[in-house]
Amino acid sequence: MSRNYKHSSETLLHGEFGVYPSKGVRYALSLTHTGLHIQRLVPKPEDDQRTVLPILDMVGCHTMRSCGSSDGFAYFSIYSYPLKKKKVAVGSTRTRQRLVRTFRVDEASDFKQNQVIAEKWATAIKCLIRGVLFSSDTEISTTLQPKPRRLMLLLNPCGGRGNALQQCHSNILPIITEADISYNLIQTERQNHARELVQSINLEEWDGIVVISGDGLLFEVVNGLMERSDWEDAIKMPIGILPCGSGNALAGAINYNAGYGIRTVLRQT
Numbered sequence: 001m002s003r004n005y006k007h008s009s010e011t012l013l014h015g016e017f018g019v020y021p022s023k024g025v026r027y028a029l030s031l032t033h034t035g036l037h038i039q040r041l042v043p044k045p046e047d048d049q050r051t052v053l054p055i056l057d058m059v060g061c062h063t064m065r066s067c068g069s070s071d072g073f074a075y076f077s078i079y080s081y082p083l084k085k086k087k088v089a090v091g092s093t094r095t096r097q098r099l100v101r102t103f104r105v106d107e108a109s110d111f112k113q114n115q116v117i118a119e120k121w122a123t124a125i126k127c128l129i130r131g132v133l134f135s136s137d138t139e140i141s142t143t144l145q146p147k148p149r150r151l152m153l154l155l156n157p158c159g160g161r162g163n164a165l166q167q168c169h170s171n172i173l174p175i176i177t178e179a180d181i182s183y184n185l186i187q188t189e190r191q192n193h194a195r196e197l198v199q200s201i202n203l204e205e206w207d208g209i210v211v212i213s214g215d216g217l218l219f220e221v222v223n224g225l226m227e228r229s230d231w232e233d234a235i236k237m238p239i240g241i242l243p244c245g246s247g248n249a250l251a252g253a254i255n256y257n258a259g260y261g262i263r264t265v266l267r268q269t
């Protein structure tokens with residue numbers, strides 16, 4: 001393909017939507033390869049205020065209908081994790097915060113038609129998040145989307161303060177769900193459990209292995225992969241670490257100092 005889609009400011013989709021939960025507020029949305037441009041139409045702002053949600057900050061997009069509602073509206077919600085504006089402490093890197101923007105599709109009187117539009121936007125956004133290139137001429141349907149990613153999550157319930165499982169349920173799984181990633185969560189039961197496990201997994205079945213632990217479990221995973229007869233292929237498996245140990249020195253070096261968080265792991269697999 002001769003066109004460099006990644007640097008294109010071409011408008012892929014454009015539309016006008018309401019928002020949830022505000023009544024009467026309306027926005028014009030334009031989707032490009034790099035971001036969602038949001039312009040408020042009603043109430044009309046004094047200046048030409050526009051905000052941009054960068055695709056790089058997004059993890060997913062879901063469609064929905066308001067429960068128990070008899071109206072014909074459909075909705076799509078975009079899940080983003082932009083950097084916080086301010087550093088938390090001197091010398092620290094900026095952390096990310098969850099931002100959900102929900103738009104109401106109300107163009108048609110019939111729910112099914114509105115749902116088709118909501119699905120189209122959600123599919124386009126999900127494709128851009130996954131790096132699928134398309135143009136304004138492309139017919140956007142779910143067949144454009146790559147197959148969902150599968151992650152093996154290895155969690156050490158005894159690492160660090162012993163709260164890895166709680167951290168996983170409250171902070172990690174919600175993001176993975178928003179990103180439509182399927183996963184197997186395996187709690188390690190003893191020393192070398194993770195090492196033995198990765199020695200015999202079918203590499204084809206996984207897009208990545210993420211340890212939710214300290215440095216020790218990651219060390220086991222790398223060793224386990226290197227001990228396989230097909231180690232040259234096995235070691236190409238994307239590996240991530242979400243720090244839940246005591247020292248977390250390795251995760252600190254890789255993620256924190258680079259200014260990255262979970263999203264790095266989710267996007268790269």
Ligand SMILES: Nc1ncnc2c1ncn2[C@@H]1O[C@H](COP(=O)(O)OP(=O)(O)OP(=O)(O)O)[C@@H](O)[C@H]1O
Pocket residue numbers: 156157158159160161188189190191192193212213214215216217220244245246247248249
């Ligand atoms: N269920 C378990 N019971 C006891 N030990 C375990 C269990 N699961 C894993 N382990 C072992 O615990 C070791 C240390 O775990 P981990 O690195 O996750 O935590 P940590 O030592 O608290 O953190 P850090 O390495 O950052 O200091 C691992 O090398 C692993 O072999």
